[in-house]
Amino acid sequence: MTRPFNFCAGPAVLPEAVLERAAQEMLDWHGTGMSFMEMSHRSSEVVATVEAAEASLRRLLGISDEYAVLFAQGGASSQFAAVPLNLGGGGKPFSYVNTGQWSAKAMAEAKRYGEVLEVAAACKELPRAIPEQDAWLSADDSAYLHFTPNETIDGIEFHWMPESKAPIVADMSSTLLSRPLAVDDFDVIYAGAQKNIGPAGLVILIVRRELYGRAHSSCPSMMNWEVTDKAGSMLNTPPTYSIYLAGLVFEWLEAQGGLAAMAERNRKKATSLYAAIDGSEFYGNPVAVADRSWMNVPFTLADAELDKVFLSKADAAGLLNLKGHRSVGGMRASIYNAIPQAAVDALIEFMQDFEREHA
Numbered sequence: 001m002t003r004p005f006n007f008c009a010g011p012a013v014l015p016e017a018v019l020e021r022a023a024q025e026m027l028d029w030h031g032t033g034m035s036f037m038e039m040s041h042r043s044s045e046v047v048a049t050v051e052a053a054e055a056s057l058r059r060l061l062g063i064s065d066e067y068a069v070l071f072a073q074g075g076a077s078s079q080f081a082a083v084p085l086n087l088g089g090g091g092k093p094f095s096y097v098n099t100g101q102w103s104a105k106a107m108a109e110a111k112r113y114g115e116v117l118e119v120a121a122a123c124k125e126l127p128r129a130i131p132e133q134d135a136w137l138s139a140d141d142s143a144y145l146h147f148t149p150n151e152t153i154d155g156i157e158f159h160w161m162p163e164s165k166a167p168i169v170a171d172m173s174s175t176l177l178s179r180p181l182a183v184d185d186f187d188v189i190y191a192g193a194q195k196n197i198g199p200a201g202l203v204i205l206i207v208r209r210e211l212y213g214r215a216h217s218s219c220p221s222m223m224n225w226e227v228t229d230k231a232g233s234m235l236n237t238p239p240t241y242s243i244y245l246a247g248l249v250f251e252w253l254e255a256q257g258g259l260a261a262m263a264e265r266n267r268k269k270a271t272s273l274y275a276a277i278d279g280s281e282f283y284g285n286p287v288a289v290a291d292r293s294w295m296n297v298p299f300t301l302a303d304a305e306l307d308k309v310f311l312s313k314a315d316a317a318g319l320l321n322l323k324g325h326r327s328v329g330g331m332r333a334s335i336y337n338a339i340p341q342a343a344v345d346a347l348i349e350f351m352q353d354f355e356r357e358h359a
């Protein structure tokens with residue numbers, strides 16, 4: 001069976017080798033006669049699998065013991081509340097960089113728990129850009145500085161690291177594992193799994209343990225990072241099957257040569273797609289060149305009337321889920337780790353044919 005190319009922003013395509021392995025192991029995991037999802041989370045097999053997934057992630061990102069690696073539930077959105085609840089015990093304001101729709105959602109949720117300071121916002125005019133940090137308000141006296149390194153909807157990405165005396169918290173849902181990362185520059189990293197990691201619902205957290213003790217007294221145990229850490233991410237029944245799948249993805253990444261190899265591939269994919277967009281009068285991208293995302297590439301057609309035809313022809317050509325987010329319109333190609341260069345090449349060829357027919 002040939003599978004179509006799926007450019008969905010999330011839940012997104014997973015490596016085929018991982019899906020095949022999961023399929024093979026579905027009815028009888030490692031000779032146990034059970035599916036992994038049928039096994040007790042307290043069994044030695046499940047505990048060892050969760051530990052192996054954590055160890056693999058630690059190798060991939062070079063995460064030291066100063067940081068906890070946690071598997072949580074409730075999607076990245078539940079961390080929008082967990083961040084102020086875990087770090088806001090001292091009553092200081094919460095600082096946010098507002099670069100797009102996911103930052104705005106995180107900020108709106110934090111307002112429920114304290115004072116929010118918007119230290120900077122991406123400009124609304126085209127091309128959209130992230131202001132340099134010199135132009136930001138200072139977050140130094142805040143409980144933390146939150147930013148979204150990659151805005152999945154807007155296609156805006158930081159290619160530099162903000163600095164602050166306040167702990168730095170990053171929603172890396174759509175960019176974690178796309179390239180190597182200096183984890184030590186961050187204090188908290190969280191990511192919903194459904195892009196580069198595994199099934200929706202699971203959240204990966206990397207938390208500097210030094211920050212424990214700052215939680216608000218009303219922080220629910222299930223959202224409390226210190227409590228989750230002490231329970232080995234098993235305070236309640238964790239999403240064992242999702243963690244198992246994430247572990248297979250981590251193993252796959254290691255076999256591909258790790259994150260340096262992924263960065264090389266991802267850079268090539270993004271460069272070729274942006275070159276095709278920039279090389280044409282027919283297609284446009286709304287983001288400043290320096291701030292363009294490697295993972296989510298929004299693009300518009302010269303005439304929005306053609307959007308529907310573009311999408312239906314793309315579908316027929318096996319290029320799926322290219323519709324831009326409903327709030328933005330246009331197109332968006334999400335080109336996560338599991339999208340091969342061949343998918344991007346096929347998209348570029350399709351775009352060029354479409355332009356010849358319709359320009």
Ligand code: PMP
Nearest residue numbers: 075076077102152171173174192
């Ligand atoms: N943050 C970012 C950057 C995202 O892309 C998404 C999902 N697209 C979310 C948060 C929300 O994730 P979830 O649906 O897992 O809550």
